[in-house]
Amino acid sequence: MDWKGRSPGPVYRLHRYREAVLPRVEDAIDAEVVESLRVLHENGLIEIDRYVGFTPVPYDQSQGDSFFFDTAEAFRCRPKPRARRRQQELSGSDRQGIFISHIGEERPLALRLQGLLEIALSPKPPVFVSSGYDSIKSGEEWYRTILDGLKRCQSVIALLSPDSVKRPWINFGRDQ
Numbered sequence: 001m002d003w004k005g006r007s008p009g010p011v012y013r014l015h016r017y018r019e020a021v022l023p024r025v026e027d028a029i030d031a032e033v034v035e036s037l038r039v040l041h042e043n044g045l046i047e048i049d050r051y052v053g054f055t056p057v058p059y060d061q062s063q064g065d066s067f068f069f070d071t072a073e074a075f076r077c078r079p080k081p082r083a084r085r086r087q088q089e090l091s092g093s094d095r096q097g098i099f100i101s102h103i104g105e106e107r108p109l110a111l112r113l114q115g116l117l118e119i120a121l122s123p124k125p126p127v128f129v130s131s132g133y134d135s136i137k138s139g140e141e142w143y144r145t146i147l148d149g150l151k152r153c154q155s156v157i158a159l160l161s162p163d164s165v166k167r168p169w170i171n172f173g174r175d176q
Contacts, residue, residue: 036116051074059075
């Protein structure tokens with residue numbers, strides 16, 4: 001309990017947050033987990049702090065990554081009300097989910113991004129990966145399934161690389 005009688009909630013060291021991510025994103029490293037936490041914090045979606053005695057000490061961006069990599073101290077992350085409101089806004093439209101567009105060579109990256117999004121967003125949104133076996137079932141017409149996936153999704157993430165921008169598929173869904 002803190003001095004106001006509140007329970008501090010679960011606090012963990014960085015490796016525990018990474019372990020929570022591993023079932024979905026197989027080989028996530030600490031630096032990727034930290035970067036994700038920092039982005040969520042910078043966008044006002046989560047609070048990050050650690051307890052010193054009974055006093056919560058908020059994460060200060062000027063501390064950089066050392067806040068997370070200090071193995072002696074555990075920290076906690078909690079969603080802010082803004083995150084919950086944004087989640088409700090996104091779920092209120094007819095379109096839902098995220099479409100990840102990519103070239104075949106970048107399939108492993110797309111699947112990894114899918115896993116990160118499914119972990120980071122709660123409730124878990126549908127994430128359509130254009131080459132994912134979960135997105136296109138055996139026997140389905142792939143072209144029609146991809147078009148339908150584009151039309152149903154609220155957001156599109158295009159994985160752009162020097163190779164992918166030379167291919168017509170990246171711009172394909174622009175008008176869908």
